Amino acid sequence: MIKRFFNPVFLLLILVLTACSAQSAKPAGLVSIKLPVGYIPNVQFAPLYVAIDKGYFMQEGLDVSLDYNMETDSVALLGANQLQFAIVSGEQVLLGRSQGLPVVYAAAWYNNFPVGVIVDPAKNVTKPADLKGLNIGLPGLYGANYIGLRALLNAGGLKEGDVKLNSIGFTQVESFISKRVDAAAIYASNEPVVLKDKGVPFTLLRVADYTSLVANGLATNETTLKDHPEQVRGMIKALLHGISDAAANQDEAFEISKKYVENLEKGNPDVQKAVLMSSIEFWKGATPGATQPAAWENMQNLLLDMGLLKKAVDLKTAYTNDYLPK
8 A cells, every 4th residue: 555644653752752942942043953855865955055055044144055855854853853854845834734733834845836747748738637547657646746636626526436556666757758658757857858869759747837836845843933932934045945946046056066975977967957946936936935725725725635634724823934035
């Protein structure tokens, strides 16, 4: 059976073992912050690499180091105050709060949900309703790929039973090219770039073209918001500075990323540069860092429909825009 988002046993152990605050005394000067990002080193994290490399975090009195921990583990640790910050997606915040974890989404990084579905052009798919009856690959019944796919199915008036879901791990490109699947749930800034480079035709349905959902951003917890608001403001300011810098200076951001992503310049650097440029399109928003009530309502309604949330949570406690730069 495929595991879903939370491991209750792990969560219980974390909460029992961390009754005391993790905000222990730190040396004078910079405050050390470990920031989990939920994935392996990747050019899509260029804003963080830029913010670290160019001293934007240090300008806020913060010494930030990245950790490539699993997103669900990060939410549990964040809720137990073993971590003060983490890069997580909106659904993880809602699922965490439904488990009693006081996690709070403090700033949006991705202003558009970066998931989509690639489809064999021979299937003549032009809209979500056309996905009916197709064999669709995805890593599993978890994470943003699953959330995005369900959002597209909902947009097309379809249920999960109207398609055949195929758990293929993170082999979307290979499985699509070999025609093991008719379609695949993917990150729209990544796999389409790879397929274009390989000359493989595809049709792309982007979640962001049909609904607004809360994507990756900076999360914290209620204790940190209360006791260390200056750290929250500093983290957000530095993150947003890194995002704007990486978007404005893409070649420099790519060069900086080479220091953090092993073998980035090997293989096909042009593809990786294209992934970076494609990612930038998902970061753009009218108000950098702001998160919108409608996107939270859509996300919660989707999770309720999927049965991942048993009851609605108070959205006013799940996110805040109060710590964004003035």
